[in-house]
Amino acid sequence: xxxxxxxxxxxxxxxxxxxxxYLLVNGRIMGPSGSLGGLMDGADRSDEQFGFVAGLVAMPxxxxxxxxxxxxxxxxxxxxxxxxxxxGFGTRLANGCTSGHGVCGISRLSPRGxxxxxxxxxxxxxxxxxxxxxxGMI
Amino acid sequence: xxxxxxxxLAGAIFGLGLMLSGxxxxxxxxxxxDIFGAWxxxxxxxxxxxxxxxxxxxxxxxxxxxxxxxxxxxAMPPPRFDLNxxxxxxxxxxxxALTGFCPGPALASLGFGGWQGLVFVAAMAGGALLAxxxxx
Numbered sequence: 001x002x003x004x005x006x007x008x009x010x011x012x013x014x015x016x017x018x019x020x021x022y023l024l025v026n027g028r029i030m031g032p033s034g035s036l037g038g039l040m041d042g043a044d045r046s047d048e049q050f051g052f053v054a055g056l057v058a059m060p061x062x063x064x065x066x067x068x069x070x071x072x073x074x075x076x077x078x079x080x081x082x083x084x085x086x087x088g089f090g091t092r093l094a095n096g097c098t099s100g101h102g103v104c105g106i107s108r109l110s111p112r113g114x115x116x117x118x119x120x121x122x123x124x125x126x127x128x129x130x131x132x133x134x135x136g137m138i
Numbered sequence: 139x140x141x142x143x144x145x146x147l148a149g150a151i152f153g154l155g156l157m158l159s160g161x162x163x164x165x166x167x168x169x170x171x172d173i174f175g176a177w178x179x180x181x182x183x184x185x186x187x188x189x190x191x192x193x194x195x196x197x198x199x200x201x202x203x204x205x206x207x208x209x210x211x212x213a214m215p216p217p218r219f220d221l222n223x224x225x226x227x228x229x230x231x232x233x234x235a236l237t238g239f240c241p242g243p244a245l246a247s248l249g250f251g252g253w254q255g256l257v258f259v260a261a262m263a264g265g266a267l268l269a270x271x272x273x274x
Contacts, residue, residue: 004160008180011159012187018151019188020195025144027205029212030152033241033266040263041270051142053245055149060157061249069157071251072238073164073258079236084244084258086233088265091241093272094226098240099152101227102185107192111217116227121171123231128171131235138168138236 031100164238
């Protein structure tokens with residue numbers, strides 16, 4: 001039986017717990033796009049932003065030392081660069097990603113979070129359909 | 139110092155959740171967006187699971203005036219649906235479908251994702267800088 005959904009649910013609970021800690025203890029929205037963007041353009045270079053990104057990078061790095069982990073990302077560098085530019089530009093412009101608008105926004109019934117999430121999921125499904133099923137890419 | 143430590147803790151737990159949920163596997167994420175192919179519903183379970191502690195946390199926050207380490211909670215943003223929100227989210231969705239990376243899993247992949255994660259995050263950081271002059 002496929003139990004990926006169960007790991008998804010459990011992992012989701014862990015992700016939500018991280019967001020709950022960041023909100024209740026630090027009073028902040030958990031948003032990696034905002035953390036990275038703030039560090040990049042100088043809008044927010046607080047120690048908190050550094051700390052959050054450091055923890056997010058360090059945990060999988062530590063896990064990879066103990067259990068075998070690998071990436072399944074495609075190895076076409078042009079696709080990675082274009083995708084990275086779109087994700088970085090889009091999430092910064094929209095002021096949030098799957099975490100800030102999705103997990104943190106929808107859970108407080110934020111209209112902007114709900115609209116943003118419907119937009120990126122919808123756009124993602126359209127682009128996936130065109131690239132994979134109409135053009136035979138990715 | 140405490141603020142930084144708890145931020146790092148939240149980041150680490152977030153990273154753990156991303157690994158456990160399979161969201162660091164770009165194939166799983168692309169599978170969720172592939173509604174006309176072998177659709178993979180895992181991402182919906184991840185979002186659903188994450189909503190539970192977050193919804194409780196927002197209720198707790200509503201009863202408190204300040205966060206544990208001080209400072210107010212973020213106010214609900216006014217419902218403004220401008221081009222930045224819609225266009226930015228659409229661009230994000232396109233890049234998400236193209237690669238299977240969103241910002242959290244992309245940063246997490248720096249720890250194990252080889253050169254692909256590195257290239258993606260570098261491009262993502264550049265993209266964020268390009269958006270800076272357009273932000274309000």
